[in-house]
Amino acid sequence: MTYHLNYDFIWRHFSKLSWGLVLSLELAFVSILIGMAIGLSLALAYTGGRGFVRRAVAGYVEFIRNVPLLLLVYLVFYGVPSVGGFAYDATESFVITLSVYAGATMVEVFRAGLAAVPRGLIDAGKAIGLTGWQRLIWVRLPTMFRIVLPSLSNAFVSLFKDTSLASVIAVPELTYGAQWINTNSFRVIEVWSVVAPMYLVTGYVLLFLLQRLERRFTVH
Amino acid sequence: MLYAIQSLPFLWKGLLITLEVSALVVFLSLIAGVILGVGIVYGPRWLYWPIRIYSDFLRGIPLLVLIFFIYYALPLIGLNFTNIMSVVVALSAFESAHIIEVVRGAIQSIHRGQNEAAKAIGLRFTQRLLYVIAPQAIRRFLPPWINAVVDTVKGSALVSLVGIVDLTLAIQQVIGRTYVPMPLYILGAIMYFVINYILSSASRVLEARFAYIRE
Numbered sequence: 386m387t388y389h390l391n392y393d394f395i396w397r398h399f400s401k402l403s404w405g406l407v408l409s410l411e412l413a414f415v416s417i418l419i420g421m422a423i424g425l426s427l428a429l430a431y432t433g434g435r436g437f438v439r440r441a442v443a444g445y446v447e448f449i450r451n452v453p454l455l456l457l458v459y460l461v462f463y464g465v466p467s468v469g470g471f472a473y474d475a476t477e478s479f480v481i482t483l484s485v486y487a488g489a490t491m492v493e494v495f496r497a498g499l500a501a502v503p504r505g506l507i508d509a510g511k512a513i514g515l516t517g518w519q520r521l522i523w524v525r526l527p528t529m530f531r532i533v534l535p536s537l538s539n540a541f542v543s544l545f546k547d548t549s550l551a552s553v554i555a556v557p558e559l560t561y562g563a564q565w566i567n568t569n570s571f572r573v574i575e576v577w578s579v580v581a582p583m584y585l586v587t588g589y590v591l592l593f594l595l596q597r598l599e600r601r602f603t604v605h
Numbered sequence: 606m607l608y609a610i611q612s613l614p615f616l617w618k619g620l621l622i623t624l625e626v627s628a629l630v631v632f633l634s635l636i637a638g639v640i641l642g643v644g645i646v647y648g649p650r651w652l653y654w655p656i657r658i659y660s661d662f663l664r665g666i667p668l669l670v671l672i673f674f675i676y677y678a679l680p681l682i683g684l685n686f687t688n689i690m691s692v693v694v695a696l697s698a699f700e701s702a703h704i705i706e707v708v709r710g711a712i713q714s715i716h717r718g719q720n721e722a723a724k725a726i727g728l729r730f731t732q733r734l735l736y737v738i739a740p741q742a743i744r745r746f747l748p749p750w751i752n753a754v755v756d757t758v759k760g761s762a763l764v765s766l767v768g769i770v771d772l773t774l775a776i777q778q779v780i781g782r783t784y785v786p787m788p789l790y791i792l793g794a795i796m797y798f799v800i801n802y803i804l805s806s807a808s809r810v811l812e813a814r815f816a817y818i819r820e
Contacts (some may be wrong), residue, residue, distance in 0.1 A: 388681060451755065451801035452794045453762035460790040463780070468787045477623055549667035553766065559667060574681055577674040585665040 394570040395579055405562030406583055412480060412558060413545040415423075417491075417537075419484035420544075424491020431492065434497050442492060443471035449489035458482050462539055462554045479551040483544060490540050498533035499525060531602055542588050549584070559583065609788040612779040618700075619775025626693060626760045626771065631800060633697040634757070635750075638704025643734070646712045656705065663702035663759060668760050671695050676767050692764040696757065703753050710746040712738060744815040752809035755801045772796060 395402070431442040449457070461476040473481075502525050510520040552560035563580040567573050645656040663671065675695040679686055686694070716739055723733040765774035776793040780786045 401741055422778070447799060447805075451759075451798045451805060453759040453773065453797055455762040455788065456776075456797065457764070459773075459786075460794065464787040471735045476673040486757075529799050533681075543717075546665075552669070560667070561671075563670075573673075573677040576679065577670060580665045581674055584667055584670060585662065587806040588665050594721060 388574075390575055391572060392575050392579070394572055395566055395575055396579040398569075401557075401562035401565055402559060402580065402583065405557060405559035406587060408556070409545060409548040409551075409558040411585070412476075412548045412551060412556070413541060414485060415480055415485035415542050416487050417544055419480070420487025420540075422494075423484065423488030424495050427488070427492045428495035428499060431461055431496055446489045449486055454482075454486055454547055455553065457486060458554060461485075475551070475554045476554045479548075479556050480571050483547065483597060484550075486547070487544055489538065494533050494536045494540065495529065496587055498536075501532050502528045533603045534599045534602060535596075538548075538592060538599065541595065542592050545591065546584065583596060606788050608779070608783040608785050609792050612789065614753060615779060616772060616775050616792070616796070619772040620687075621768055622769065623758070623761050623771040623773075624800075625767075626689065626696070626761045626764060627754075628697040630700055630757050630761070631692050631754050633693070634700035634704055634753075637697065639708055641701065642705040642708025642712070645709055647730075647734075660702045660705045663699055666705075667780035668696075668699050669766065670761055671699055672763055672767060680802075688767055688769055689764075692767060692769060696760055696764075699760065700753060700757050703756070704750065706747060707749045708742075709744040710749070714745050715741050744811075748808045748812040748815070751804055751811070755808075757802045758797070758801055758804070 409574070427442045427445070430438050433451065438576065461482040462475065468474050506524055506528060507520060510524040548558055549560040551558050552564060556560060556564075559580060563576045566576050570576075637642065641656050641659070644652050645660075658665070665676075672692055672695045676688070676691050679691050679694070719737055719741065720733060721739040729736065744799070761771060762773040765771050768774070770778070772793060776789050780789050783789075
């Protein structure tokens, strides 16, 4: 083998990667927050709604889950502004895409969580005279959140990995930073051998921290 | 809209590439995933850790990074594959890691008593696996495996980023000439949706069909 590994250029421009990683985490964080808001409201609409509402929510979930995220990224960034006559920058566009994508996952998570709240708890709430809204806020939602916490952690780590797709519309996150170094130094192998462990370690550290957080909320 | 209709024959070619890549990956990852999955459950200790690391490593990095990594790393170790072959390797490696976990879950969900009873009537390991464990485990295996197939078809869109003219890149190329993005993206989304919706519906039907198995 005549190829010699050379990491000089990568270390000199490591800030492209480190700040890229920070942006990746930010994108994932903002998206899961918006996604949870979408997911919770639609899951409640689905659980308490009529046939029409249910079909609309199910349609949204099925559509998003059966189309590649890459195509959704293109569709929101290139497609939507072309018919709407307005523009947003790449980061905003990607956050919208990833939030809508996360929302579809979150609907399923929250729907299952709401269904898993024990019937006895809701009946007990009724028995002490809570109204429907009070039962929702003080009984069903807190119980549901404890049930869905593990799914939320997994979804967050999964979204963190999906932020790599933001590089295709030039959002300067980790994968984009890697490609910037590639085009400027052609040290392709070296770059990916640094970036892959960065994703790997960050993902598992996140999962570890989130699982410790979960344990604090578990009720025995 | 007219452009979208005129471009259908071209998109069809792209769709065929998407389906070809997906089919190849589904086939290869099934073989690798089942072998490694059985290995991780029944294999010796020295086999457990390499498979666990393989699976956790590949599931821990984004598919896009893996595709780029393998696309550029294979020539370095002397393997000059065509670009289609190298993305098939990348996607298969990624999907097989997920299938390992599906196989492991399916096998471990079968009650230990089944294996012990099979031992008690004197079946050898391969017989226990083929006649006792596999027929039960396959019902737990099929629904999540079909979901993995859906993920494969979705993941195959990423091959467009290394210059393979699959459905996604075909759409991009048509848009590059016509400058009317929206109808084509919607058309493409519908095409992916139809394929994947049929698959995920099949997964749901099978799941309901096999729901009666409790232990």
